[in-house]
Every structure is written in structure tokens, then in C-alpha cells.
Amino acid sequence: MPKLTIDDSEVEVEPGFTVLQACEQAGIEIPRFCYHERLSIAGNCRMCLVEMKRSPKPVAACAMPAADGMVIRTNTPAVEKTRKAVMEFLLINHPLDCPICDQAGECDLQDQAMAYGLDHGRYRETKRAVKDKNFGPLIKAVMTRCIHCTRCIRFSTEIAGVQELGATGRGENMEVGTYVEKALASELSGNMIDLCPVGALTSAPYAFRARSWELRKTESVDVMDAVGSNIRVDVRGAEVMRILPRLNEDVNEDWISDKSRFACDGLRYQRLDRPYLRDGGKLRPATWDEAFAAVAEKVKATKARGIAAIAGDTADCEAMTALKDLMAALGSPHLDCRQDGAHLDASHRAGYLFNTSIAGIEQADACLLIGTNPRVEAPIVNARLRKRFLAGGFPVALIGKKTDLTFSHKHLGTTPNVLDKVASGAHPFAKVLNKAKRPMLILGMGALARQDGAAILAAARKIAEDSGMVNDGWNGFNVLHTAAARVGGLDLGFLPGKMGGRDVAGILDGAGMGEVEIVYLLAADEIDMDRLGGAFVIYQGHHGDAGAGRADVILPGGAYTEKNATYVNTEGRAQVARLAAYPPGEAREDWKIVRALSAVLGKPLPFDSLQQVRARMAEINANFAHTGVVAAPWGTFGEEGRLDPAPFASRLANFYMTDPISRASPTMAKCTEAFVNPARRRTGTDG
Amino acid sequence: MSGETGMPPTDFAFTSGNKKLAKAAVAKYPKGRQASAVMPLLFLAQRQSGGWLPTAAMEHVAGILDMPPIRVYEVATFYSMYNLGPVGKHHVQVCTNLSCWLMGSDEVADSCRKTLGVDFGETTEDGLFTLSEVECLGACVNAPMMQIGDDYFEDLDVTATEGILNVLKGGGTPKPGPQGAREGCEPAGGLTTLTEKPEAQGERSGEA
Numbered sequence: 001m002p003k004l005t006i007d008d009s010e011v012e013v014e015p016g017f018t019v020l021q022a023c024e025q026a027g028i029e030i031p032r033f034c035y036h037e038r039l040s041i042a043g044n045c046r047m048c049l050v051e052m053k054r055s056p057k058p059v060a061a062c063a064m065p066a067a068d069g070m071v072i073r074t075n076t077p078a079v080e081k082t083r084k085a086v087m088e089f090l091l092i093n094h095p096l097d098c099p100i101c102d103q104a105g106e107c108d109l110q111d112q113a114m115a116y117g118l119d120h121g122r123y124r125e126t127k128r129a130v131k132d133k134n135f136g137p138l139i140k141a142v143m144t145r146c147i148h149c150t151r152c153i154r155f156s157t158e159i160a161g162v163q164e165l166g167a168t169g170r171g172e173n174m175e176v177g178t179y180v181e182k183a184l185a186s187e188l189s190g191n192m193i194d195l196c197p198v199g200a201l202t203s204a205p206y207a208f209r210a211r212s213w214e215l216r217k218t219e220s221v222d223v224m225d226a227v228g229s230n231i232r233v234d235v236r237g238a239e240v241m242r243i244l245p246r247l248n249e250d251v252n253e254d255w256i257s258d259k260s261r262f263a264c265d266g267l268r269y270q271r272l273d274r275p276y277l278r279d280g281g282k283l284r285p286a287t288w289d290e291a292f293a294a295v296a297e298k299v300k301a302t303k304a305r306g307i308a309a310i311a312g313d314t315a316d317c318e319a320m321t322a323l324k325d326l327m328a329a330l331g332s333p334h335l336d337c338r339q340d341g342a343h344l345d346a347s348h349r350a351g352y353l354f355n356t357s358i359a360g361i362e363q364a365d366a367c368l369l370i371g372t373n374p375r376v377e378a379p380i381v382n383a384r385l386r387k388r389f390l391a392g393g394f395p396v397a398l399i400g401k402k403t404d405l406t407f408s409h410k411h412l413g414t415t416p417n418v419l420d421k422v423a424s425g426a427h428p429f430a431k432v433l434n435k436a437k438r439p440m441l442i443l444g445m446g447a448l449a450r451q452d453g454a455a456i457l458a459a460a461r462k463i464a465e466d467s468g469m470v471n472d473g474w475n476g477f478n479v480l481h482t483a484a485a486r487v488g489g490l491d492l493g494f495l496p497g498k499m500g501g502r503d504v505a506g507i508l509d510g511a512g513m514g515e516v517e518i519v520y521l522l523a524a525d526e527i528d529m530d531r532l533g534g535a536f537v538i539y540q541g542h543h544g545d546a547g548a549g550r551a552d553v554i555l556p557g558g559a560y561t562e563k564n565a566t567y568v569n570t571e572g573r574a575q576v577a578r579l580a581a582y583p584p585g586e587a588r589e590d591w592k593i594v595r596a597l598s599a600v601l602g603k604p605l606p607f608d609s610l611q612q613v614r615a616r617m618a619e620i621n622a623n624f625a626h627t628g629v630v631a632a633p634w635g636t637f638g639e640e641g642r643l644d645p646a647p648f649a650s651r652l653a654n655f656y657m658t659d660p661i662s663r664a665s666p667t668m669a670k671c672t673e674a675f676v677n678p679a680r681r682r683t684g685t686d687g
Numbered sequence: 688m689s690g691e692t693g694m695p696p697t698d699f700a701f702t703s704g705n706k707k708l709a710k711a712a713v714a715k716y717p718k719g720r721q722a723s724a725v726m727p728l729l730f731l732a733q734r735q736s737g738g739w740l741p742t743a744a745m746e747h748v749a750g751i752l753d754m755p756p757i758r759v760y761e762v763a764t765f766y767s768m769y770n771l772g773p774v775g776k777h778h779v780q781v782c783t784n785l786s787c788w789l790m791g792s793d794e795v796a797d798s799c800r801k802t803l804g805v806d807f808g809e810t811t812e813d814g815l816f817t818l819s820e821v822e823c824l825g826a827c828v829n830a831p832m833m834q835i836g837d838d839y840f841e842d843l844d845v846t847a848t849e850g851i852l853n854v855l856k857g858g859g860t861p862k863p864g865p866q867g868a869r870e871g872c873e874p875a876g877g878l879t880t881l882t883e884k885p886e887a888q889g890e891r892s893g894e895a
Contacts (some may be wrong), residue, residue, distance in 0.1 A: 163755030168764035179760035
């Protein structure tokens with residue numbers, strides 16, 4: 001361990017640390033623009049210069065490895081002068097447009113200019129101007145502001161795995177861009193906005209909408225996929241202005257996907273802000289009392305077994321708990337949270353979790369992907385896989401639709417036959433898995449949400465057991481969910497009851513045949529509404545999507561930014577989303593709606609406060625009592641059976657639109673047009 | 688060709704001769720390091736495309752070397768000797784760096800402007816000449832100088848410059864190298880040292 005002296009105090013640091021990291025460990029902040037702990041070192045902004053004994057010139061702290069016996073000084077007049085000089089150079093061409101720049105208030109250059117900037121400029125020549133580049137519908141580029149730190153280039157090359165950004169030209173003519181005009185196609189591109197230390201790259205949907213100091217910040221979790229990325233929700237008044245990532249090393253590190261970041265403008269459109277009742281075929285606004293009375297009347301006239309409930313992809317655990325308990329009180333066993341029909345086996349928790357954990361991917365040494373496209377289904381997981389791949393010695397194979405995962409992998413085939421071969425050990429990749437010390441597999445919803453899902457689950461379990469994926473301290477069996485609500489629903493047992501309870505397919509069939517007369521949709525929009533037949537549909541949710549269109553009664557709930565709610569991510573990590581803004585109009589937090597309805601139905605649920613609901617959740621499943629990830633014990637799950645030879649299909653056709661919020665988002669619509677359907681012919685009336 | 692239609696070519700492929708040269712360039716580097724050959728390949732591509740690099744050519748090079756195209760654009764835009772737009776048949780590059788400037792590059796440049804009727808960065812209407820101002824081309828001993836095509840023209844003055852350009856205008860081939868009396872980069876006033884005839888090789892040491 002190298003020991004060095006920084007400003008007269010001695011520090012001992014890990015081998016491989018840079019001087020800048022050593023300074024940070026010693027509690028000394030070094031100004032920087034280009035250095036970022038998750039990116040490679042560039043050393044081109046020169047802001048981090050420090051004095052080193054026996055060096056005739058100042059050294060760049062970010063690029064200088066810490067060595068034994070180094071004597072570093074960071075607070076001498078010479079260092080101060082150097083930093084001022086570097087700052088003066090950086091400001092030569094930087095425009096003085098802070099008043100109209102969205103970065104103002106959270107700008108590294110602005111902050112550091114407060115400390116090291118001169119009070120006047122000595123440069124009399126004109127500033128250079130740079131043509132703005134097209135970074136797609138998500139990123140607004142004002143390239144004149146660019147200080148060439150190259151963070152965006154390094155991010156897109158290293159983390160996102162999209163080698164399209166570069167620095168062209170040199171010296172004063174250097175420009176960051178793609179050279180040929182094209183939008184940057186990456187589902188992680190929004191992170192470049194955070195990385196940009198100046199206002200060169202800013203959020204396009206957020207442009208000129210708010211100032212950073214006007215925003216109220218709430219720490220929360222994301223529900224756009226099953227990763228449960230930690231986010232910060234920035235709100236002004238009642239409106240969510242933007243969403244930013246929040247550091248969580250175990251889940252999303254510093255990043256979030258573009259959908260998590262930009263779909264929030266969907267919260268402004270298509271909202272259900274008051275109850276509705278279907279009257280003569282048309283929905284009309286109603287009061288809560290009317291809506292509840294209509295439900296109560298229908299429930300009273302229906303046998304218990306004629307009532308069913310389906311929980312959607314973004315339903316929160318509190319609401320599911322309340323609805324589950326209400327269904328139990330009514331005496332109906334027909335409830336399901338797997339609206340995609342995935343054959344998830346809730347008998348063993350290990351059978352439906354991402355057991356390796358997202359951070360655990362970095363310890364794996366071989367990986368088999370089955371019926372999944374993590375780049376679309378969980379970009380954050382894909383970024384981890386890529387990070388692990390770049391570290392070397394990580395063979396990855398994919399059974400499923402051929403795709404670009406941003407790292408090289410073997411495509412074994414598209415059909416379950418290949419899976420069968422791997423399971424029987426006949427496939428060469430089975431040997432790779434056997435030889436690996438910590439192999440892992442990722443089973444996607446594309447493999448489970450099909451007729452033979454249970455058999456595929458069993459085959460995957462066999463591969464896991466045969467190749468030693470499950471042993472002391474390591475579990476390489478992973479299910480990658482696509483819905484934020486799924487693991488929570490499974491943990492809560494929001495599943496068909498033992499007494500002949502119907503699953504989603506059963507409920508839909510029953511509704512079609514008239515056996516199920518009432519269907520309670522808890523934010524469930526991704527089912528085939530036509531199959532609901534003549535059933536009386538209660539829709540509780542926040543957006544006027546498919547479910548609300550079919551509903552007979554609409555009970556307006558809150559979106560994930562509008563309630564204190566628990567979500568369990570694909571790893572089985574229970575996390576809490578917090579209320580950042582109140583639900584619009586008469587909409588209410590979801591569990592409260594169910595609680596209120598239960599009273600009208602004469603079966604009042606035994607909880608009146610959030611604490612009591614959460615206590616009930618912990619009673620159902622102890623995992624809700626703590627926040628971390630607990631290793632789930634292994635067991636036998638899935639059903640061995642014949643595999644259907646049909647190829648695996650991806651569940652998500654369009655990354656940008658997967659749930660009611662992203663479907664209502666104009667930004668996501670623009671992304672769909674730019675990246676998913678770029679070939680669509682424009683007609684003359686498109687404008 | 689590009690110059691005639693005014694549109695950049697949309698596809699590009701090395702001729703079989705250039706393909707061989709490209710292969711030889713790639714072979715100079717260890718396996719897996721083929722990207723190191725990007726500069727010689729760009730040079731070949733520039734030559735083949737008539738003195739400049741259309742995007743299609745850069746993409747072709749990227750394909751051969753298995754590089755993301757942006758990495759090739761970065762190289763091509765960094766070096767001023769790769770031309771990113773069409774140039775005339777004769778690319779006249781006048782050095783105006785310190786040594787040449789002290790020796791009268793201003794007059795050389797002016798005479799080019801006058802003879803060709805274009806300024807730096809412009810191409811004559813007949814597409815014959817492109818005039819460029821360049822940094823040091825490493826022939827300071829014979830300053831001032833300019834490069835036309837592959838040849839250096841050195842020890843220039845106004846008349847020599849006009850002469851060279853007029854020969855080119857007439858379709859001829861001017862004599863490259865120093866335009867004055869001296870040979871190569873000998874001292875301008877004749878040799879001052881090593882004036883005797885050099886001994887034949889091996890004679891002095893008496894080696895067999």
C-alpha cells in the first residue's frame with residue numbers, strides 16, 4: 001500500500017489509486033472536469049493540476065498514479081495560479097450565456113469559476129462558435145459551450161457500448177460529435193446529460209422548463225423496468241419536471257435508462273383525475289361515492305367466485321396487499337399478478353429472483369441468456385453485463401432473438417431445442433458453463449411467457465443445477481423480470497388461490513364465458529381487453545390507457561411519483577418510492593382506495609395507516625421487513641415437460657413504450673419515431 | 688467522379704492494386720492491432736479518390752480495419768494532410784511557417800493568388816488548382832517552398848512560382864526541387880566543407 005504525503009498529512013491508499021483519489025481519501029477536493037470515477041482517465045482538462053515534489057512542472061492528479069513516498073501539495077500559491085490559468089483558458093471560448101443555460105445552478109464550470117475564475121476576461125478576440133449537433137430527441141446540444149472534457153465520448157464508448165461519438169478536428173477546431181449527421185442510438189444516452197460538466201448537453205424535454213434551484217427533490221425508485229433504479233424526482237409545484245439517477249452501487253450505479261429518465265412527461269397527459277362511471281355505454285365523471293356504490297351494488301349481486309382481480313406491471317405492493325386481502329375477505333380465489341402469463345413458480349423464491357444480484361454479475365465468469373434481450377428489458381443490467389465483459393474472461397451466449405447487446409456474445413439459436421441440448425450437456429456451451437467457477441444464466445420473460453414456460457423454467461433449473469450454478473455463496477440462476485410489480489406480487493402471493501383459483505388466462509376465459517362477472521384491474525393494461533367479454537370491469541389506475549377504455553368504473557389512483565409505495569425489484573430488493581407530488585384532482589393513493597372500497601363493501605380491511613399496511617406486508621412475507629437482498633433458498637420449481645419448438649420471442653417490441661406512463665409520454669413517442677420506426681415514410685401532412 | 692456531379696460518392700472500394708498495398712500495410716502490425724494501419728489506408732483511399740476522402744472511403748477503411756467509423760473520422764479530421772472535400776487536380780500547398788515566411792513566403796503566396804485567381808482554401812473554376820496554406824513541410828533549408836501533388840518546389844521567388852504554375856496550366860511537368868542554382872539542400876552559396884571528392888566506400892578503412 002503506497003504511503004504518500006498530501007499537504008503535510010500522510011495518507012495510505014490502495015495500490016492503483018491515482019493522486020486525485022488519494023487526495024479525496026485525505027478529504028481534499030481537487031477541481032476537475034474530465035475525470036469521472038466510472039470512466040477511463042483522459043487527463044485533458046488540466047484542472048486537477050497539483051504540485052509534486054521533485055517534479056519541475058505541476059502534474060495532473062487524475063492521471064498520476066499514487067506512489068510510495070510522493071509529496072503532493074494542493075494548496076500552494078503556485079497551484080492556485082495554475083488552476084486560475086487553466087480556468088482562464090477554458091473560459092476563452094465558453095459563452096457567457098449562463099442566464100439562458102439550463103445547466104446554470106448545477107454547472108461544474110460555473111461552480112469552479114466561482115473559486116478559480118478571474119473577475120474579468122483578458123481575451124479580446126471573438127469567441128469561437130460551433131455548429132450544434134443532432135444528439136437525438138432526448139439530448140439538446142449547444143456545442144459552443146463544450147469544453148472538450150470527452151466524458152460523453154468515453155461514456156458512449158465504454159459504458160453504453162455505442163461507438164458513434166468522437167472528437168473530430170484538432171486544436172481550436174476540435175468538435176465533439178458524430179461527424180456524419182445521426183441521432184445517437186443508445187438506451188442509456190440520457191446519462192451523458194448528467195456527465196456533461198457544462199451546458200453543452202442538456203435534457204431536451206426539460207429545456208427552459210425550470211431552474212435547478214426551484215425544484216423540490218424527492219428520493220425514490222423507478223418502475224419503468226424491474227431493475228428498481230434509484231432515482232431522484234425533481235418537482236416544481238405539482239408537476240414532475242425531471243428524473244435523475246441516484247447513486248446505488250448495488251443496483252444502478254450512477255446510471256438510469258432513457259425510459260426511466262424521460263418518460264416522466266407522460267405523467268402530465270391522459271391522467272385519470274376523478275372517478276368515472278359507464279353510463280349508457282359512455283364514461284361520465286362521477287363522485288367517489290357514486291363509483292363505490294356502483295361497485296358495491298355489482299359485488300352484492302355477484303357470487304364470490306365470479307369476482308377476479310389482476311394486478312398490472314406497475315402496481316405497488318401496498319395496493320396489492322390491500323386488494324389481495326379484500327379478495328380474500330370477499331371469498332374469491334381468482335387473482336393473479338402475472339398479466340403477461342409468465343409461468344413463474346412462486347413455490348420457491350429462488351425460482352423467480354435475479355439471485356446473482358445485479359452487482360453480483362461482476363463476479364460471474366460465464367453467462368447464458370435465455371429468451372431475453374437485456375438491452376431492451378433492463379438496460380442497467382445490460383450495462384453491468386457489458387462492464388463484466390470488458391473486464392475479460394466472460395463468455396456470453398444467447399438463446400433467443402439475435403440482437404446487438406453492445407458486447408460480443410455467441411448466438412446459439414432461437415429455439416428451445418438449443419436449450420434442451422444445453423440442458424442435456426450435448427451442447428458445447430454446456431462445457432463452458434461446467435468449466436466456469438461462477439456461471440450464471442438469465443431467463444427472460446420471452447422464455448417464460450409461453451405455453452411451455454413451466455417446462456422451460458424446469459430446463460433452466462436443470463442447467464443451473466448440472467453446471468454447478470448453485471453452490472455455497474453463489475447462485476447463478478436468474479430471472480429477469482420486465483415489470484416493476486412482478487416480484488412484489490409474487491412475494492405477496494398475489495396469485496390464484498388453492499381452491500381452483502384462476503390465473504390471468506383463466507380469468508380472461510372465464511370472463512369470455514360469463515363465469516367471471518367482475519374483473520378488478522389494478523393498473524393492468526397489458527392484457528387483451530377484448531377477451532373480457534361482458535364482465536363488469538373495475539379499473540384502478542392513473543392513466544387513460546387500455547384498461548380505462550374498457551372499464552365500467554374507473555377509480556383514479558396515483559402514479560409511482562405520487563404515492564409512498566414499496567416495489568420489489570428483480571433481485572428481490574424491496575425499495576420504497578416516495579410521494580414527490582400529490583395525485584392530480586381527486587385521485588388518491590392506491591391502497592387507500594382499496595381500503596375505502598372495502599368499507600363500502602362491508603368488509604373493512606384491518607389497516608388504516610401506511611405503517612399498518614406495511615406491517616401486514618411483513619406478516620405475509622418477511623422480506624418486506626428489511627431493505628437489502630437476502631439469499632433465497634434453492635428448491636425444485638418448474639414442471640418438466642415437452643418444449644415447444646417455436647422460437648423465443650422478445651416480450652418488448654418497443655423499449656420506449658411499455659407501460660401507461662411511457663405510452664402517454666410525448667418524448668417516448670418521439671424516441672419511438674426516431675429509433676424504433678425510423679423507416680416510416682413521412683407524408684406531406686406530417687408537417 | 689465527384690467533381691463532375693457535385694455530389695460526394697456514396698460508395699467506395701479499393702482497386703485491386705490498392706487492396707494489395709492495404710494488405711501489406713495491415714501486415715506490418717501484430718494480429719488484432721490492424722487499426723494501427725488506419726493512416727496508410729486513408730492515404731491510399733485519398734489517392735484513389737482524387738486527392739480527398741469522401742465519407743464512403745473512410746467507411747470502407749473502417750470496414751477493412753474493423754473499426755467503428757467515428758474512430759476513422761477522428762483520425763482523418765485530425766490530420767491536415769487528409770482533405771475532407773474535393774481538391775483540384777493540382778493541390779498547391781504553400782508553406783507560410785516561420786522559415787518560409789522569413790524567406791519571402793508572402794510573395795510566393797501572393798504570386799500564387801495572382802496567377803491562379805483564387806485565395807487560400809479555394810479551387811479554380813476549371814477544377815485544376817486548389818490553393819492551400821500549410822504549416823511547415825520540413826524543407827526549411829530550401830525556404831520558401833510549396834508542395835504540388837507529390838513534389839516539393841523549393842527556393843521559390845515570384846518568377847519561379849509563376850513559371851511552375853504556368854507550366855502546370857499548360858499541361859506540362861515542371862522541374863521539382865530547388866528552383867535556384869543549388870543542388871538539393873546544399874548551402875546556398877556553394878559548398879564550404881567536405882569539398883573534396885568522397886572516397887569510395889571501404890577505401891579508407893581498408894576493409895575487404
